[in-house]
Amino acid sequence: MKTTGTVNVMRQFKKNLPLTSMAFPGILFFLAFSYAPMFGVVIAFKDYKYDQGILGSEWIGLKNFDFLFSSGAAWTITRNTLFYNSLFIISGTIMAILLALLLNEVKKKWFRGVLQSSYLIPYFISWIVVSSFTYALFNAQNGLLNPILESFHLRPVDWYTDGTYWPLILVIISAWKGVGFNSIIYLAAILGISREYYEAAEIDGANKLRQIWYITLPHIKPLVIILTILAIGKIFYADFGLFYFLTGHSGLLQPVTDVIDTYVFRTLQVTGDVGMASAAGFYQSIVGFVLVILTNYIVRKMDNENALF
Amino acid sequence: MAKLIRTDVPRTILSVILSLLAICCIMPFIIILSSSVSDEMTIIKEGFRIFPKDFSWTAYKLIFQYPEDLLRAYGVTIVITASGAVGGLLITSLVAYTLSRREFILRGPLNFYVFFTMLFNGGLVPYYILVANVYDLKGTLWALILPLMVNAWNVLIMRTFFVQIPEALIEAARIEGAGEYRIFFRIMIPLSTPVFATIGLFLVMSYWNDWFQALLFIDDRKQLPLQYLLYNVLRNAMEVANLSQVGGQTINAVMPTESLKMATVVLTVAPMTIVFLSIQRYFVRGITIGSVKG
Secondary structure (H helix, E strand, O other): OHHHHHHHHHHHHHHHHHHHHHHHHHHHHHHHHHHHHHHHHHHHHEEOOOOOHHHHOEEOOOHHHHHHHHOOHHHHHHHHHHHHHHHHHHHHHHHHHHHHHHHHHOOOHHHHHHHHHHHHHHHHOOHHHHHHHHHHHHOOOOOOHHHHHHHOOOOOOOOOOOOOOHHHHHHHHHHHHHHHHHHHHHHHHHHOOOHHHHHHHHHOOOOHHHHHHHHHHHHHHHHHHHHHHHHHHOOOOOOHHHHHHOOOOOHHHHHHHOOHHHHHHHHHHHHOOHHHHHHHHHHHHHHHHHHHHHHHHHHHHHOHHHOOO | OHHHHHHHHHHHHHHHHHHHHHHHHHHHHHHHHHHHOEOHHHHHHHOOOOOOOOEOOHHHHHHHHOOHHHHHHHHHHHHHHHHHHHHHHHHHHHHHHHHHOOOOOOHHHHHHHHHHHHHOOOOHHHHHHHHHHHOOOOOOOHHHHHHHOOOHHHHHHHHHHHHOOOHHHHHHHHHOOOOHHHHHHHHHHHHOHHHHHHHHHHHHHHHHOOOHHHHHHOOOHHHOOHHHHHHHHHHHHHHHHHHHHHOOOOOOOOOOHHHHHHHHHHHHHHHHHHHHHHHHHHHHHHHHHHHHOO
């Protein structure tokens, strides 16, 4: 009995060896760049010294968190991160679906192709390049926007010191950059819906809007849910480049544009305060993780089939 | 006749709206291109415009007068993009292939192992300390290449694509006596052009556009990638502009800062745009197949 067991294990091992060896570089990669940093979160509970290393540094309990939460920064960056990401998720999803529905009505293939490519182009450039566009719009000397405001007899705005309009600006720019890509994903799902449903609906006399409401939207619902769960899992992670470059890291805008990621980066790179930065990072990782588990749990309660895991 | 008009009006409105949106997406690029070949004084006096008014190559001439920085940055970016994209494609596709094979004994655990990295990550500080101090990659090009090579999202898209390739093909090859590597390189890769193009484009894009790794790990200006060079140019120009504003004079005619900035942007964006336009055909297909069924 025992020997056949060993033989079986040996045979299994031999059979799976080539595939395992193929997976090996990938396994190693995730170990080095994803899992090792996960264990590194213990730094948040230590008084990290470069010369003593992660393991050698002294444990100090929750002291780093004390500093973080008593500084008042924690509240500002949490509020900003959640506020912007919620706005981005809601506006981004609605706009992407809307655009996909409209694109679906374009029947000429070449025209749809040209449109799709145009919408995708912003997705492929860096935030640094985008920041050069926004600087051309907003700068006080020869920005494009202030003369337009003046021509409507409105007061010019000092964009890089006045935070009032930044929530709107960031939402628009974020949509401009991302909507093309997301609409492709939704359009693909829409194109995958069987024509028969629509033909049946047409025979029953349903108009376009009713077809969209009763056929298209229910069919893309699972995809919307999956993408939203994933987005909520990242709701504690801000798009660093967006908030760092577009604002020209102007200190005056920080109350309305400082998010967890920019805070962690600044604390680490400028102030050099590893303790505080890692406390903020730990807080981000844990809350983000809890949120994705929670969202998935709620989705599973409501509608088991659409849960992600 | 009446019916024709009734159905065509909404369609025309639709086309107009969608075309306007497309123009919104492309317009900034046109303005940048136009500004880069405009006379500096015209930009300062009249602002940016869609068509260049006083045509001038000054900005490009200036850049290519001392091209060392730019060429070196191009070199760095091309090296990290090429090696990162090739290495990334290989590792990603190999691991994705094993995840697509139903009889692979580690499939379940490995799936979770990859997927979990999408749910939880250690954050910036441990990552920085590991790469900089433990792996000791700070100040090397490896710090720009390795961290971006593989991500769970790409692996899952590829896996979804591979799952759809009929298993009979693999069975047939196995009966012929082909090993796993042979099956992968001779059968799977040739059948998977769209998804390789898609993930390849994602990788090329993330390397070409990367500045974050350089911001964290590179101090030596000889190793700066293109995006970071652009960032420096923009930042310097901003400082020059602010200085001249403080001084109470808006004339900096000697240094064509605006057109110079825009010309640098053009030189940074152009190669990526060309790559995108040449493989976007596959791209839409790859995304479509990889994401919907996933």
